[in-house]
Amino acid sequence: MEKIRYPRVLCDLSRLRQNAKEVTSRCHAAGIRVAGVTKGINSRLPMVEQFVAGGCDQLATSRLDQMETLRKAYPNIPTLLVRVPMMSELEDVPRLCDYSLESDLSVLEVLETVCARQERTHKVVLMADLGDLREGFWDRDELVEAALHVEHHLPHLELAGIGTNLGCYGSIVPTVEKMEELAALAGRVEAAVGRELEIVSGGATTSFSLVHWGTMPKKINHLRIGEAILLCSDLRNAWGIQDMTYLSGHVFTLQAEVLECRAKPSHPVGKIFMDAFGHFPTYEDRGIRKRALLGIGRLDVGDCLDLVPRDGGATILGGSSDHTILDVEDCPRPLKAGDVMEFDLIYATLLFLTAHAEMPITYLP
Numbered sequence: 001m002e003k004i005r006y007p008r009v010l011c012d013l014s015r016l017r018q019n020a021k022e023v024t025s026r027c028h029a030a031g032i033r034v035a036g037v038t039k040g041i042n043s044r045l046p047m048v049e050q051f052v053a054g055g056c057d058q059l060a061t062s063r064l065d066q067m068e069t070l071r072k073a074y075p076n077i078p079t080l081l082v083r084v085p086m087m088s089e090l091e092d093v094p095r096l097c098d099y100s101l102e103s104d105l106s107v108l109e110v111l112e113t114v115c116a117r118q119e120r121t122h123k124v125v126l127m128a129d130l131g132d133l134r135e136g137f138w139d140r141d142e143l144v145e146a147a148l149h150v151e152h153h154l155p156h157l158e159l160a161g162i163g164t165n166l167g168c169y170g171s172i173v174p175t176v177e178k179m180e181e182l183a184a185l186a187g188r189v190e191a192a193v194g195r196e197l198e199i200v201s202g203g204a205t206t207s208f209s210l211v212h213w214g215t216m217p218k219k220i221n222h223l224r225i226g227e228a229i230l231l232c233s234d235l236r237n238a239w240g241i242q243d244m245t246y247l248s249g250h251v252f253t254l255q256a257e258v259l260e261c262r263a264k265p266s267h268p269v270g271k272i273f274m275d276a277f278g279h280f281p282t283y284e285d286r287g288i289r290k291r292a293l294l295g296i297g298r299l300d301v302g303d304c305l306d307l308v309p310r311d312g313g314a315t316i317l318g319g320s321s322d323h324t325i326l327d328v329e330d331c332p333r334p335l336k337a338g339d340v341m342e343f344d345l346i347y348a349t350l351l352f353l354t355a356h357a358e359m360p361i362t363y364l365p
């Protein structure tokens with residue numbers, strides 16, 4: 001038996017596969033193809049395999065090093081680059097990606113010359129910014145012009161379609177109205193180029209809510225989905241979509257070990273200045289309370305406050321590079337050094353945990 005090292009992540013592969021199946025089957029029934037977005041798990045292959053087995057039509061990530069892994073493991077599954085590429089990345093884009101999201105004409109021009117030199121063709125999806133203020137053409141006429149330019153003047157690029165992204169920076173809700181805007185824009189592009197577009201990509205996990213409610217406009221035929229398949233925490237917990245019972249929120253479990261557990265004052269004692277990260281936090285004085293110190297920190301999870309303890313009554317107080325501190329006064333379990341506590345993850349913590357090559361991940365079949 002190999003010795004267990006903490007912290008460690010447990011991943012239930014059959015639940016993950018089932019989530020992928022539930023999402024893709026609902027999308028397919030609505031005429032929508034699914035790009036499974038694997039950047040949240042650093043495209044680690046045992047987990048990517050469940051996206052494939054669950055029926056995702058394409059694999060997508062934001063990073064070219066991960067794309068290399070996907071391409072090697074699944075040479076026959078179309079790949080989509082979901083971060084609009086850097087000028088400095090273009091050499092590798094045609095080789096590794098079948099499709100990419102694009103938002104800049106000068107990048108498209110260089111991509112054309114790269115493809116011509118490499119004697120390859122590459123499919124592009126032009127992004128429309130519908131208000132979230134991250135990537136995408138803001139001016140609709142400019143997007144239609146760019147589409148025409150790709151269609152007629154960039155012979156090694158194929159105009160696959162258009163897309164949008166919502167709910168990332170600007171926190172904009174993908175409403176039916178926003179999707180109708182995208183559909184109308186797709187109609188304009190189709191009229192301009194005189195043919196149907198292969199892809200009208202309506203967004204990410206948050207747009208899946210419209211598939212769930214059956215209100216997605218027909219014209220939208222593509223979504224890029226990661227979080228709903230991996231965690232299904234945003235739609236259920238933040239959006240309050242309680243009847244999304246067909247998706248498991250328990251694919252992942254994080255386990256961390258207790259280093260010490262004892263009663264201490266809840267307010268620091270002495271002259272308060274700055275914490276380990278240059279911040280000046282405030283502390284609530286709740287008297288003497290039982291605290292647990294865990295061997296997991298910001299190096300592992302980015303922000304310790306994002307961890308969600310499964311023990312009722314336990315709350316996260318904070319942390320530093322290598323430690324997380326919990327208030328466990330109201331936790332019925334008598335905790336002591338060597339005990340293991342379990343946590344649910346959100347997207348950000350999953351991203352950090354799986355980015356560390358040395359983080360142990362235990363796969364349950």
Ligand SMILES: *Cc1c(COP(=O)(O)O)cnc(C)c1O
Nearest residue numbers: 037082165204205224225226227
């Ligand atoms: C990350 C990303 C997605 C997937 O988002 P989820 O919320 O994980 O479904 C889709 N599109 C783009 C452009 C992204 O960057």
